[in-house]
Each structure stands twice: as C-alpha cells, then as structure tokens.
Amino acid sequence: MSPALSPRWKRLEPDERREQILECAARLFGERPYAEVSTTDIAKEAGVARGLLNHYFGQKRDLYLKVVKRMLLMPGLEASVTMTGTLRERVEKSVEWYLDTVATHGKTYVAVTGMGGIGADPEVERIISEADDVAAARTLEFLGLKIEVGSDARHRAMMRSYGGLVKATIREWIRGGTLSREDAHLLLSEALIVIVRDVFPQLAQQAAPARGEARAPKSGPKR
Amino acid sequence: MSPALSPRWKRLEPDERREQILECAARLFGERPYAEVSTTDIAKEAGVARGLLNHYFGQKRDLYLKVVKRMLLMPGLEASVTMTGTLRERVEKSVEWYLDTVATHGKTYVAVTGMGGIGADPEVERIISEADDVAAARTLEFLGLKIEVGSDARHRAMMRSYGGLVKATIREWIRGGTLSREDAHLLLSEALIVIVRDVFPQLAQQAAPARGEARAPKSGPKR
DNA sequence: CTTGCTGTTGACGGTCCGCCAACAAGCTAC
C-alpha cells in the first residue's frame, strides 16, 4: 500500500553527522549559556538521539570545546599584503582587520570569547589561551616585530594582555553598543601603538642587568 | 554517665550560618570551577545539610553570585589621599593600588574575575559588569577626570574596556607568571595614560558634529 | 531476498539539585 514507508531516520557518513551536530551545538551555545543547553536540546535540534552526541564527541564538555575551537581559530591575517608603512598605518590596519572578522561572527564570538565559557575549566582556558597566543604571535609578526627569541615570551604575554583589552572593547561595541566602531578602533589603535612603541623598548631596558629608573617619565614634558 | 550528650548539631543565628556557608563556598569556588563544585561538597565542607544551602541562598547559582559579589566589591581607593600631582603620578598610584588589592585576594579573585564564572549567565555578567562599572567610575574620579555628564557614558565604557586589559594582565602575572609585577605595572600605566591623554580628547572631538581627521597622529614626530 | 556492516536508537544507572514536611536545639514560663 504505502510505497516507501520512509525510514524513521537517515543514515549519514560520520563526518556529515559530526558536522551537522556541531552546527546545531554552535547555534545553541551561542544563544544560551553552557549550563542551560542540555544535550537533549542539542540532540532534539539536530533531530538525533542524545546518545549519538556522546558517540561522536564523548563528553558534553568536549563538544563544547570543539565549538569554541571552531569559533576561535578564524582565518588569519596572513592573507593581507606585504604591510609596509609607518607603525601607525600597520597598527590601524591590523585593528581594522580584527574588527572586521569579529563583526562577521557577531554574537556567537562574543558569547564564546567573553566570560561565556564553561567557567574556569582548565581545558577550556587552555584552548582559549592557545587561540589568544596565536592571535598575539600573528599580531606581532604582522607588525613586523620579530624580536629576539629571548624576550619573545614576555612580548607574547603582553600581547595576550592586549587581547584582553580587545575582547572587552569588542564586547562594549557588539553587546551594549556603548562604544561605536570608531571608538573601538581609536582605543585599540592608540593602546597598541603605545605598547609597541613605549612599553617594548622599556621592557628590553628592564631586562638588562643594570636597571635604574626604568619607569622614569622619559616623555615627561610633552603635554 | 556522659554529662552533656552533646547535641548532633549546633544552632546558629541566621547571619552567622550564612556567613559560615559563604566562606566555605568562596573557598571551594576559588579552587575548582563552578560545575565541579556540588552543593553536596559545600554542605559537607560547612558540616551542614545540603538543604540548608537552598534555605539560605535559594539556587546554587545565587550562592555563587553572592561569592562573586563579595570578591568584586573590594575596599575602594577613596581611602587614598588627596591625589594631587601630574597625570603620570596619579596613574601610577592608581595602578599600584589596583595591583596591591588584587595581590591580597590572589587566586580566588582571578578565578572569579576571569572567564572563571558560571558562563555567559546574564545575571553573573550583570554583577561583574556592575563591579567593572564601579571600578571604572572610581578610576575616573581618582584621576580627577570628572568630565561633563554628556560623554560620561562613553568614558565609562572606555574604562570598562581598560578593565579588560587590567584583568588579562593580572592573569598573566598571577597565574602564568609570564609577566612580573613590574611588567604589569608598566603596561597598565602606559595604557591608562595614553587613554586618558590621547583617546579622551579625540573622543570629544569625534562627538562634535564636524569631524575631519579625528585619528590624526597629533603626537606624531615624538620618537 | 538474504547477509552483514555500522550508524543509530532507547533505556538503565548514577549524580546532582530544589523542595518540603518532620525533627530537634535552646529559650521561656511556670
């Protein structure tokens, strides 16, 4: 009588299924906090049995980690051109690029990047920190600041700190709208410039054995 | 025979009990992520029945909120003296104060402040954002920058962004040890100075109807 | 149609949490 008796569920290649689940999970984690997204919700969203999530991703936390990873590892800025020009020009360009990429990802990025994670989970922090480190290294390279490897760790740490400023500023811009894009651009550019131009040299100076007045005004009578 | 038959549990004043539970909760939330601290753990730590937590604090999340609140609302810097002096002096002093207070709270502060929260929970974010706002307002006031109320919102937003830099820098310092205290001091001071000195005036300039070259170098031939 | 591989399901056991009726610590009155 009924010609097809359409099967109750369709069989997919593992990669397809994984991808589909990952998309649904990313959407849900983007609009609700981790604790309020149950695996049942994700499974229902994907039209799939709940056990399948564990089969493909293990723990719920692992699935979340995959989502975070995907959101953080964005296309790099190596695509940009040679980047010659003044320091200010290069800084402005890199800031511009960063704001662009974030603007496309929108709220999901903010939700994941912010305090929007699972919370102090070492694994999650490792992932985010890793992504921050990549961004920091890229920015340094982008600015043409391949300094000696000795102080590289500290410079990277500085850039990770700067990443904190970037995230907070972006949150102000995307979420609250308390800052316009121009405001964000201005703030991030000026800060990055002062870090590269004033902090890094003084850092090298501090690193030297003889350090007397490292924090001296130095540009004191300027304004 | 036994003279007292000591009662199985002691009866405390509500405020005392609340305080005791809050302390234990703060300790546990400081050393483990939210999801891995069960109410059973807290109750056991406090030597109390689990149901009592709900009786005093409602949801587990509410208890966590209380902990966060306590950790964030630190003694203000109004205790400091009159604060006259150059901009750099005031900035250095406020940064110093911030680093001091954080140093005393140590890891728990970092755990709570960082992405160490419950995760994208609107309520938690509101609390943290509120605390950030207080810190921002205090810093502005501390620096003697009581600007007109019109652009106050944007200045506050800027200072909240700066707070992101502060937190990230402190994390680098406290946790990884990738930055020394001197590094943190230097980075935060320079950034704050450039924001107050260069960004704010340009902001006001942007706000004006006519804006031509708001992001012009302005302090160009300096180094 | 039958067989077999494997993607998928559904239920079981365990943990965690919010709620609430019952219990008992300790003060008061007699």
Added chain:
DNA sequence: GTAGCTTGTTGGCGGACCGTCAACAGCAAG
C-alpha cells in the same frame, strides 16, 4: 526541673541531566 513553643536544621522525595551500552535498523553487497 519540666513542659511548651519558636525556628534553625535535617533527610528524603521527585525530577532533570548525563555517560554507557546492548540491541536495532538503514543500506549496500552477494
């Protein structure tokens, strides 16, 4: 001292969520 009352505290019930695993079924090969 003891009966009684107030209320801080307990312990268990019901529900939600999650990880695991044996059984099931889509679907291609023979």
